[in-house]
Amino acid sequence: MDLSAFLLSLITIYVCARIMGELAVRIGQSAVLGELLAGVLIGGSGLGWLHETETLTLLGQVGVMLLLFEIGLESDIHSFLRVGRSAATVAAIGVVAPFALGYGLALMLGLSQFQAIFIGATLTATSVALSASVLSELGKLKTAEGHIILGAAVLDDLLGLVILSVVIGLATSGLVSWMTVGWTAGLAMAFLVTAIVAGIRYAHLLSRLIDRLSSRGGAVIVALTFALFLGYLADRLQIAPLVGAFAAGLVLARSDHQTHIQERIRPVADVFVPIFFVLIGAAVELRHFNPLNEQNWPTLWLAGGLTLVAIIGKLAAGLGAWRESVNRWAIGVGMLPRGEVGLIFAGVGLSHRILDEGQYGAILLVVALTTLIAPLLLKRTFRKA
């Protein structure tokens, strides 16, 4: 990719994301939905203006880390701990219910045991970035609902790690090494706890560092580097890097420079985040949607059924917040989008030839539908309440 092509891609992404985001806001929807649709529009199966390249993917991944870093930075960790039990219950139901329903439905439709396990596993995913972004837009990030959704989604990522280890074990050797699974999960959990506890304890050192830097841009670089570093560590432990960045945000939220950092990270996030959402939209394969093509029918039927149980399973998860007096519908809806996490599961299934093209296509449809429907429903649920 030469500079010319790169600049053109960025210009296309920003112009289309802004136009579609603005239109979405004008008709009462969230800007994120507009950005996703901008991606669908200019992506490979739309106008074909945007070609995903390594550089754009990397920038998008940094974007989603910055999004979660910013959200961590605005959050108070105690608010998360206060709703911890509810978040854990929501996460647990949000994994068990979609898995059981997806597994059962797949078996009913005559798929093999293996395929059913994979499909069930895919439905357990939650894309925290999307819900977080919409909640932030609606100003609902700091409500009990917001904290439960974010907390549950982060826990879901840790549970997803366990599921992915199991699923990859099944795919490669047909066996599951429970020791490996336990070790990976334990390590990830230990990282998260250590990062936050040690981080909060030593956050003042980062503050002092920022104070002492005399050259320009000290605060933004120290904060960004810290977020990238925890994201990197998370990635090495096979947790989503955005969980590490989120932890970095929670830590710096308690530093003296919180407002200062927030103001400076915001424009940087504004530059990177749209790339992520547009690429997610561009990954939607429209050709699987075409009902005029008879070959798509089995895929569409499977997708329809799976979408239904995918939605029911996560809405049921919302009921897990019975301890709090909150809008449980909103919580369920916030857990809906499968986003990039669902794509990773499905990708493993396809590359190990456990799922065929049609089944893979059906999962892509489920991911697309739950991801596009969530901003719409989330806005509506909160407006009603």
Added chain:
Amino acid sequence: MDLSAFLLSLITIYVCARIMGELAVRIGQSAVLGELLAGVLIGGSGLGWLHETETLTLLGQVGVMLLLFEIGLESDIHSFLRVGRSAATVAAIGVVAPFALGYGLALMLGLSQFQAIFIGATLTATSVALSASVLSELGKLKTAEGHIILGAAVLDDLLGLVILSVVIGLATSGLVSWMTVGWTAGLAMAFLVTAIVAGIRYAHLLSRLIDRLSSRGGAVIVALTFALFLGYLADRLQIAPLVGAFAAGLVLARSDHQTHIQERIRPVADVFVPIFFVLIGAAVELRHFNPLNEQNWPTLWLAGGLTLVAIIGKLAAGLGAWRESVNRWAIGVGMLPRGEVGLIFAGVGLSHRILDEGQYGAILLVVALTTLIAPLLLKRTFRKA
């Protein structure tokens, strides 16, 4: 490049650039010198921690565009026009003198006519990013000296375009098509004038657009996209994209949102710019410097002689500002660094087999020395005055 490697590269760049930048400031040097040296230290011929990849190169190029955009944004176009004649004289001498001296020296040392032309052409380059960044740090950007240096460097880039066309013509066919050369140069000049004139006339439309955008991050995205767009157009016309970005900055400097945009672009620039300087430093090949290796001696002699005439030629250029009562030494020093522009010329010479490895190495040395010496001298010259 996977996410893990990318994050690690960014972390390494930021940590080393900040440490070295800070050390440079502490011993009274400019932060940019520290960042360049950080690049030398962690680059391929240093510790080898940093490997240049396509993604990093692209981010660095966006970084240098943002740097010039920001500088344009802080500038008043009238200050440039006021010193226009001096800047033009400085640019003209800054091209003719180093070319003549380099050409003559190369012939004297027994190089061929062709090789001498190439070497002369390389010495004409000026890397505006480096001087601009140092001037900004010293708070000297808005002085007459600052305006003359920037103006002359931009004109030098346009002259460089003519020289590059001539030189590529010589390299490929041995002939120069003066029509092509004239056309390219005319187009570039027309672009610059049109972009600024039309831009200033219609800048209020961009302001209105920013006012009307209701979703988050409007100002930073509109400004950035405009800078990327003019940079893209410049690139298509074979002018350096940073000239386009600089023009975009000059235009938006006259909009109502100037301060607003400036505040928001600053952290974004802080994130991208260090990548550029570190990569420039990392391109320095230390092995050519080693005087213990006898094979390096011809290269070192050639490099020494060329560095001398490279410096004399550009210092002479400073005398071109005789109309103004300014520090002419400072202007000459500001024109010294060859930076990435010199590397492009030398690269063409090597790839067309006009220069051999040793001669190419000598030019890399000249580029490295003039680039590293400029921040040092610039600071000293201004302190004296």
